[in-house]
Amino acid sequence: MTATLTDTTTRPATLAEWRAAAAALTIDGRPVIDGRRVDARSGQTYAKTNPATGEVISQLHLGDGSDVDAAVASARAAFDAGEWSRASATHRREVLLRLAELIEARSDEFALLDTLDMGKPIGESSTIDAPGAAALFRFYGEAIEKLSDEIPVTPAGSTALVTREPLGVIGVIVPWNYPLEIATWKIAPALAAGNALVVKPPVEASHSVLLLAEIAAEAGLPAGILNVVPGRGSVVGTALGRHMDVDMLGFTGSTEVAKQLQVYAGESNMKRLALEAGGKSxxxxxxxxxxxxxxxxxxxxxxxxxxxxxxxxxxxxxxxxxxxxxxxxxxxxxxxxxxxxxxxxxxxxxxxxxxxxxxxxxxxxxxxxxxxxxxxxxxxxxxxxxxxxxxxxxxxxxxxxxxxxxxxxxxxxxxxxxxxxxxxxxxxxxxxxxxxxxxxxxxxxxxxxxxxxxxxxxxxxxxxxxxxxxxxxPFGGFKQSGFGRDLSVHALENYSDFKTTWLQWG
Missing domain, CATH: 3.40.309.10 (Aldehyde Dehydrogenase; Chain A, domain 2)
Structure with a gap:
């Protein structure tokens, strides 16, 4: 298990204090599948370094197709079991709020992981990114309980119920520039809608998302609902894109890769896509x-x-x-x-x-x-x-x-x-x-x-x-910047769809 920072009453405030806090971390680079840390089945590891110093910070396990298969199977079993997918909105709200509290309790650790992984200033990761991730889980936890189903007008002798249903197994591929924050943009609404997930974080910055999946069980998320498989995009990302049992794929990254994912979706099971690709604003x-x-x-x-x-x-x-x-x-x-x-x-x-x-x-x-x-x-x-x-x-x-x-x-x-x-x-x-x-x-x-x-x-x-x-x-683009939207209640539309149940009683 990833070590927590030594309990203190104040956040590190100087370069020396943050360096000491970083040195106190033991960083686990193993995947999270079915609610626990496991070795990658591929047997491959990568000496992940801090780009600001060149120092090795972990041995990151690099998954392959067999790891993706295991994670998807875990997600499918957990989704079908219904403990999460058929849970009340109130229960899902409570779990997501507890997860937000756990992120806040370890916010300095989350911030350090992103800073050590990809070089962003600790002043941003500790005061914006990590607290923002916690706040976004709160937002979707509260939002899901306030959405209503519909009873539209139908002919006499009938009643129609229109319900919003989770899609199933969601694949998520996220970039390294905001490792925790952008992952949360997709994980939080997908979980709120009742789905099970397999997340591929970037090789350059996987550790904060791995920690998030690790503590999710403590918040009450059932095993298998949130799986994380680090690895190369050409291997793990391709496996997710082509997987016949992944129902939907959320992505942030380059336009080139977004186009390739569209090909994979067409070649496999016509999985739905929400793609936030490049920009030149x-x-x-x-x-x-x-x-x-x-x-x-x-x-x-x-x-x-x-x-x-x-x-x-x-x-x-x-x-x-x-x-x-x-x-x-x-x-x-x-x-x-x-x-x-x-x-x-x-x-x-x-x-x-x-x-x-x-x-x-x-x-x-x-x-x-x-x-x-x-x-x-x-x-x-x-x-x-x-x-x-x-x-x-x-x-x-x-x-x-x-x-x-x-x-x-x-x-x-x-x-x-x-x-x-x-x-x-x-x-x-x-x-x-x-x-x-x-x-x-x-x-x-x-x-x-x-x-x-x-x-x-x-x-x-x-x-x-x-x-x-x-x-x-909502946040997203037009043209070759992709389609689908992150943030706001509209992001829930990526991870759910409407189901009509028509009752004829007269």
């Missing part, structure tokens, strides 16, 4: 913006937060020409607040990228920008802990209109800033992407805000802010 700054400095600060947040490893990051910034030069200078100033540092330091604004391989990919994009555009800020890889996984926030201007970086999802702290002259041009530039996940616009005109937001093709348009989301609003 636009942030449009009009000259009539009331507070240009505030727009610049938010623009910096929109691309540099979480090291730029955000699917909805507003990485393409379009600025109306009369304020273009001023805005670029303000953005340069704002970028200074997002300098990288040791992820375990609460003072670090951003951490390291998830791996040296990914940092190399981001660096290649920066070098292309350096050769064909102008880097006005950043563009360096500082040596922190002797590692090459840290990249400064980088601002790029003067890229040709047809440059690949305008459409390529860099997934790092790189902002592309481009001027525009007319509202029509700004809308066209913003929509000139295969993605449609998010967008932002800044203006002091209410009529422009309504007019432009209506024409931006994006699942979420943030006006006078960036990347706005909340538990009560």
């Amino acid at each position: 636009a942030n449009v700054i009009f000259a009539d913006t009331d507070d240009l400095a505030a727009a610049a600060r938010k623009a910096a947040f929109g691309i540099f937060y979480n090291q730029g490893e955000v699917c909805s990051a507003t990485s393409r910034i379009f600025v109306e020409r009369p304020v273009y030069e001023e805005f670029v200078h303000l953005l340069e100033d704002a970028a200074e607040d997002f300098q990288p540092g040791d992820p375990l330091d609460p003072e670090s604004a951003i951490g390291c990228l998830v791996s040296e391989k990914h940092a190399d990919e981001v660096w290649e994009c920066i070098e292309q920008a350096r050769a064909e555009g102008t880097i006005v800020q950043g563009g360096n890889r500082p040596a922190i802990n002797g590692r090459r996984t840290f990249v400064e926030p980088t601002i790029v201007t003067d890229l040709p209109a047809d440059h690949r970086l305008h459409s390529h999802e860099i997934f790092g702290p790189v902002a592309l800033v481009t001027p525009f002259d007319t509202e029509e041009e700004a809308i066209a530039k913003a929509n000139e992407t295969p993605y449609g996940l998010a967008a932002a616009l800044w203006t002091g005109s209410m009529s422009r805000a309504h007019r432009v937001s209506a024409l931006l093709v994006a699942g979420t348009v943030s006006v006078n802010t960036v990347d706005a989301l909340g538990f009560t609003t």
